[in-house]
Amino acid sequence: MMGSENQGFEEAHLYASKEEMESLVLGDASISYSNSDYRSAMSNSLSDTHHPLSPPILPTPADSDPLLAPPPPYPELRNPSSHDNSSYIEPPSYSDVIFSPFDGDTSSEINGVDSPSPSSDSPISFSRSSSSNAEYIKITVSNPQKELEVTNSIVPGSNTYVTYLITTRTNIPEFGASEFSVRRRFRDVVTLSDRLAESYRGFFIPPRPDKSVVESQVMQKQEFVEQRRVALEKYLRRLAAHPFIKKSDELKVFLQVQGKLPLPTSTDVASRMLDGAVKLPKQLLSESVVAPHEVVQPAKGGRDLLRLFKELKQSVANDWGGSKPHVVEEDKEFLEKKARMHDMELQLSNASQQAESLVKAQQDMGETMGELGLAFIKLTKFENEEAVFNSQRSRAADMKNLATAAVKASRFYRELNLHTVKHLDTLHEYLGLMLAVHGAFSDRTSALLTVQTLLSDLSSFKSRAEKLEAASSKIFGGDKSRIRKIEELRETISVTEDAKNVAIREYERIKENNWTELERLDKERHADFLNMLKGFVVNQVGYAEKIANVWGKVAEETSAYARESS
Amino acid sequence: MWMEQQRSPSGSSQGPRSPSAQPYLSVSVTDPVKLGNGVQAYISYRVVTKTNLPEYQGPEKIVIRRYSDFVWLHDRLFENYKGIFIPPLPEKSAVEKFRFSAEFIEMRRQALDLFVNRIASHHELRQSEDLRTFLQVDEEVMERLRSYETGIFKKPGDLMQIFKDVQSKVSDVVLGKEKPVEESHPEYEKMKHYIFELENHLAEAQKQAYRLVKRHRELGNSLSDFGKAVKLLGACEENALGKAFSELGAKSELVAVKLQKEAHELLMHFEEPLKDYVRAVQSIKATIGERATAFRQQCELAETIKLKEINLDKLMLTRSDKVREAEIEYRELKAESEEAIRRFETIVRRMNEEMVRFQEKKTTDMGVAFHEFAKGQSRLANGIADAWRSLLPKLEACSV
Numbered sequence: 001m002m003g004s005e006n007q008g009f010e011e012a013h014l015y016a017s018k019e020e021m022e023s024l025v026l027g028d029a030s031i032s033y034s035n036s037d038y039r040s041a042m043s044n045s046l047s048d049t050h051h052p053l054s055p056p057i058l059p060t061p062a063d064s065d066p067l068l069a070p071p072p073p074y075p076e077l078r079n080p081s082s083h084d085n086s087s088y089i090e091p092p093s094y095s096d097v098i099f100s101p102f103d104g105d106t107s108s109e110i111n112g113v114d115s116p117s118p119s120s121d122s123p124i125s126f127s128r129s130s131s132s133n134a135e136y137i138k139i140t141v142s143n144p145q146k147e148l149e150v151t152n153s154i155v156p157g158s159n160t161y162v163t164y165l166i167t168t169r170t171n172i173p174e175f176g177a178s179e180f181s182v183r184r185r186f187r188d189v190v191t192l193s194d195r196l197a198e199s200y201r202g203f204f205i206p207p208r209p210d211k212s213v214v215e216s217q218v219m220q221k222q223e224f225v226e227q228r229r230v231a232l233e234k235y236l237r238r239l240a241a242h243p244f245i246k247k248s249d250e251l252k253v254f255l256q257v258q259g260k261l262p263l264p265t266s267t268d269v270a271s272r273m274l275d276g277a278v279k280l281p282k283q284l285l286s287e288s289v290v291a292p293h294e295v296v297q298p299a300k301g302g303r304d305l306l307r308l309f310k311e312l313k314q315s316v317a318n319d320w321g322g323s324k325p326h327v328v329e330e331d332k333e334f335l336e337k338k339a340r341m342h343d344m345e346l347q348l349s350n351a352s353q354q355a356e357s358l359v360k361a362q363q364d365m366g367e368t369m370g371e372l373g374l375a376f377i378k379l380t381k382f383e384n385e386e387a388v389f390n391s392q393r394s395r396a397a398d399m400k401n402l403a404t405a406a407v408k409a410s411r412f413y414r415e416l417n418l419h420t421v422k423h424l425d426t427l428h429e430y431l432g433l434m435l436a437v438h439g440a441f442s443d444r445t446s447a448l449l450t451v452q453t454l455l456s457d458l459s460s461f462k463s464r465a466e467k468l469e470a471a472s473s474k475i476f477g478g479d480k481s482r483i484r485k486i487e488e489l490r491e492t493i494s495v496t497e498d499a500k501n502v503a504i505r506e507y508e509r510i511k512e513n514n515w516t517e518l519e520r521l522d523k524e525r526h527a528d529f530l531n532m533l534k535g536f537v538v539n540q541v542g543y544a545e546k547i548a549n550v551w552g553k554v555a556e557e558t559s560a561y562a563r564e565s566s
Numbered sequence: 567m568w569m570e571q572q573r574s575p576s577g578s579s580q581g582p583r584s585p586s587a588q589p590y591l592s593v594s595v596t597d598p599v600k601l602g603n604g605v606q607a608y609i610s611y612r613v614v615t616k617t618n619l620p621e622y623q624g625p626e627k628i629v630i631r632r633y634s635d636f637v638w639l640h641d642r643l644f645e646n647y648k649g650i651f652i653p654p655l656p657e658k659s660a661v662e663k664f665r666f667s668a669e670f671i672e673m674r675r676q677a678l679d680l681f682v683n684r685i686a687s688h689h690e691l692r693q694s695e696d697l698r699t700f701l702q703v704d705e706e707v708m709e710r711l712r713s714y715e716t717g718i719f720k721k722p723g724d725l726m727q728i729f730k731d732v733q734s735k736v737s738d739v740v741l742g743k744e745k746p747v748e749e750s751h752p753e754y755e756k757m758k759h760y761i762f763e764l765e766n767h768l769a770e771a772q773k774q775a776y777r778l779v780k781r782h783r784e785l786g787n788s789l790s791d792f793g794k795a796v797k798l799l800g801a802c803e804e805n806a807l808g809k810a811f812s813e814l815g816a817k818s819e820l821v822a823v824k825l826q827k828e829a830h831e832l833l834m835h836f837e838e839p840l841k842d843y844v845r846a847v848q849s850i851k852a853t854i855g856e857r858a859t860a861f862r863q864q865c866e867l868a869e870t871i872k873l874k875e876i877n878l879d880k881l882m883l884t885r886s887d888k889v890r891e892a893e894i895e896y897r898e899l900k901a902e903s904e905e906a907i908r909r910f911e912t913i914v915r916r917m918n919e920e921m922v923r924f925q926e927k928k929t930t931d932m933g934v935a936f937h938e939f940a941k942g943q944s945r946l947a948n949g950i951a952d953a954w955r956s957l958l959p960k961l962e963a964c965s966v
Binding site: 340343344347348350351353354355357358360361362364365368369371372375376378379382386388389391392394395398399401402405409526529530533534536537538540541544545547548551552554555557558559560561562 | 799
C-alpha cells in the first residue's frame with residue numbers, strides 16, 4: 001500500500017469538511033481539531049503548560065495523519081470533531097481500512113511498551129515467517145489505469161477497462177528475478193482464480209474478490225477502483241502466503257509474464273451449457289463414457305451435461321435412495337473436523353461482528369472525549385476573555401488542564417482503535433478463509449460423487465453384459481449383433497474401469513490435500529490467533545497506561561480541591 | 567455535608583447548647599420513597615433538620631416533603647429575595663418511564679439536598695421564614711400552602727402585579743415606547759452578555775459530558791459482548807489457545823464492569839455538577855429579569871410622579887378643591903417611588919455581592935468536579951491496564 005499514493009487523495013477536501021466547526025483562537029494560534037495543527041497550536045499558545053505531546057506513535061509522513069487523510073472511500077476515519085451534531089461516523093469495516101502509515105518500519109518503542117510489529121504486508125504470514133523462512137515475496141497493487149478494449153464494436157466509448165500495476169519483490173529462486181511488474185485487469189484475476197481452483201483441488205484456496213455487478217459508470221469511479229485495488233492486493237498477498245500456491249505455475253505466470261495472460265480463460269456458464277447441449281443427443285444415443293482424463297475435473301464446471309446429470313442423479317440417490325453407495329465418506333475424523341469447522345465459522349462470524357461493534361464503541365469514546373475537550377477549550381477562552389474576577393481566571397486555568405487532557409486522551413483512544421482494528425482483523429481474515437475451506441471440502445465431495453457415479457455405471461454395465469451373455473449363450477452359434485454389443489460393452493466397461501481408478505486416485509489425492517491443509521490451517525490459525533490476542537492485549541495495556549498518566553496529572557493538579565471537599 | 571457552614575465538633579444531635587455555642591443549621595434530604603399509584607405516583611423525601619437556632623422548634627426535626635414543596639420554597643424565596651441568585655432546583659419531570667429509575671431518583675435527591683443546603687448556608691436566605699416553614703411545618707399545613715400557591719387561588723397581590731404589568735406594557739405602547747426601558751450600565755451590560763454566553767458554552771460542555779457517560783456504557787456493553795463471543799470461539803479451539811481465548815473473554819467482561827461503574831461515577835460527579843452549573847446560570851438569568859422589572863417599575867413611577875407633580879402644581883395654581891386629594895395621591899406615589907428605588911437598589915447591591923460569591927463558588931465546584939473526573943478516569947485506565955496486563959504472562963506461556 002503506497003503511502004505516497006494517498007497524497008493523490010485530496011487531503012484538502014477532508015480538512016475542509018471538518019472545518020464546519022469554528023476555529024478557536026487561543027492566543028494567536030488557531031486551534032482546529034486536527035492533530036498536526038493542534039500540536040503547533042498547543043505549543044504556541046499553551047506555553048505556560050507545555051506538555052510536549054508524546055511523540056507520534058505512527059511515523060506518518062508529516063501531513064498525513066491516518067485520521068485526517070485517509071483516501072476518500074473511507075470517510076469513516078475522517079476527523080471526528082465536526083460540530084455538526086448529527087454527524088455519525090461509520091465503523092471501519094475491516095476490508096476497507098488502509099493502514100498506510102503502518103507500512104514500512106513501525107516497530108518503534110513507545111514508552112517502554114513495544115508496539116507489536118504492525119506490518120500489514122501480508123497480514124498473516126509475515127508475523128509468522130519472521131523467524132525461520134528466508135523466503136520472501138511481497139506483492140503490491142497500484143496505479144490503476146483506464147484502457148480501451150480493442151474490439152470491433154460499433155458502439156463508441158464502450159469497453160474501457162481498468163488495469164492495475166502488479167509489482168512483485170521476491171527472493172524465491174523459481175521466479176528467476178527479484179523484482180518485476182505486470183499490468184493485469186480484473187478478468188485476469190478471475191482466470192487465475194479459476195485455474196488455481198482446478199489445479200489445487202482440495203486445498204484451501206483464498207477466495208478471490210467478488211466480481212461486482214455494477215454499471216460501467218460506477219466501475220470507473222475512483223472509489224470503486226480503489227476498493228478493488230485494495231481487495232486485489234489482499235488477495236494476491238494471501239495467495240503468495242500459501243505454501244503451495246506461492247510456487248504454482250499459475251501464479252508465477254500471472255505475476256511475471258508480460259502482455260496477455262497465458263492461461264486458458266474460463267468460458268462462461270451459458271456457452272458451456274450450450275456446448276454440452278449440442279453434444280448431449282449423441283451421448284444419449286451411443287454408449288458415451290467418461291474418459292479417464294476428464295474425471296479429474298468436477299462435472300459441474302465442464303461441458304459434459306450427461307455426466308452432470310448422472311452425478312446429480314447419483315447424489316439424489318445417495319441422499320434419498322434406499323441402498324448405500326459403494327464408497328462413502330467413512331473418515332470419521334474428517335467428519336468431526338468438518339463439524340468443527342462449521343462451528344468455528346459460526347463463532348468466528350459472531351466474534352467478528354462483536355469486534356466491529358467494539359471498534360465502533362472505542363472510536364466513539366475517542367471522539368466524544370475530544371469534543372468534550374473542545375467544549376472546555378472554548379469555555380477556557382471565554383472565561384479568560386470575559387474575566388472580571390480572579391476566580392474566573394483560576395477556573396479557566398483548571399478548565400484548560402482538563403481540556404488538554406481530554407484532547408490527549410481522545411487521541412490515544414483513536415490511536416488505540418487503529419491498532420485494535422488491525423489486530424481483530426485477523427478474525428475477519430479467518431472468517432474469509434472459511435470460504436476456502438468450504439471449497440476444499442466440496443472438491444472432496446464432488447470427487448467422491450464422481451467415483452460413486454462411475455461405480456454405479458460400472459455395475460449397471462456389468463449387469464447388462466451378464467444379461468446379454470446369458471441371452472446369447474442360449475442361441476447356438478451366437479447372435480452376431482448381440483456379440484458385437486457384448487464386445488462394445490466390454491470395451492466400455494474397460495474404459496469405465498480405468499476412469500473409475502483415476503477417479504479414485506483423484507479422490508484420495510484430494511483427501512490428502514484436505515488433510516494437509518487442515519493441519520496447516522490449525523497450526524497457522526493457532527499462531528495467528530495467539531498473535532492477535534497478544535497484540536490486542538498489549539495495545540490495551542499500553543494505551544490504558546498512557547491515558548492513566550494523562551489523567552493522573554490532572555488529578556494531581558486539582559488535588560487542592562480534593563482537600564476542600566469533605 | 568460539604569455545605570454546612572459550621573460544624574459543631576462534637577456531633578450535632580445534642581440538646582440546645584449554651585448561648586455561647588456556635589449557631590448551626592444542618593439539613594439533609596434523604597430516603598426517597600415512592601408513594602401513590604399510577605399517574606398520581608410521586609416520590610417523597612425525608613428532610614432532617616438539626617439546629618440550635620432559637621427560631622427553630624428544637625434540636626432535630628424530621629418532615630416529609632415532595633418535589634412540589636421544594637418548588638414552593640424556591641418560588642417564595644424568589645419572590646421575597648429579589649437580587650439573590652436563588653439556588654436552582656433540579657428539572658421538573660423527566661420522560662415518564664425514566665421518572666422512577668433508581669438513578670434519576672438518586673440524582674434528584676442529591677440535587678434537592680444541595681438546594682436546601684445552599685439556602686441554609688446563605689447568610690440572608692437562611693434567615694427566611696419560608697425556610698423555617700418548609701423545614702418544620704407538618705405535612706398537612708405544607709400541602710395547604712403548596713396548593714394555595716400553585717393552585718388557581720393566586721394571592722390578590724399577584725393579580726394586582728399581573729394587572730400592573732399589563733397596564734404598564736400598554737402605556738408603554740401608548741406613549742410610543744415600543745421597547746421597555748432598560749438599564750444602560752456598561753458593566754451590567756457586560757455581565758448580562760457574559761451570563762447569556764456562558765449558558766451556551768456550559769450547555770455544550772454538559773451535553774458532551776452526558777454523551778461521554780453514554781460512551782462509557784456503550785463501550786462497556788460491547789466489551790462484554792465481545793468477551794462472550796471470544797469465549798465461545800475459544801471453545802472451538804483446543805488446549806492452550808482455547809484457554810487463552812476464554813481468559814481474554816473473561817477479562818473483557820471484567821473491564822466492561824469497570825466501565826459501567828465509571829459511567830455512573832461520571833454521571834453523578836461530573837455531568838450532574840455541570841448541569842447544576844447550567845441551572846445556576848439560568849437562575850441568574852431569572853434574577854436579571856427581576857432586576858429589569860424593578861428598574862422598569864422604578865422608571866415608570868418616576869415618570870408618573872413627574873406627571874403628578876406637574877398636575878399638582880397646576881391644581882395649586884388654580885386653587886382647585888382637588889388639591890388635597892392630589893397632594894395625598896402625590897405623597898403616596900412618592901412613597902411608592904422611593905420604595906421602588908429602594909427595591910431596585912437592593913437588587914443591584916445583592917447582585918453585585920452574589921456575583922462575587924457565584925464566581926468563587928463555581929470555581930470551587932468545578933475544581934472538585936474536575937478532580938473527581940480526572941481521578942475517575944485515572945482509576946478506570948489504571949484498572950483497565952492492570953486487568954489486561956495480568957493476561958500477558960498467560961499469553962506468553964501459550965506460545966511456548
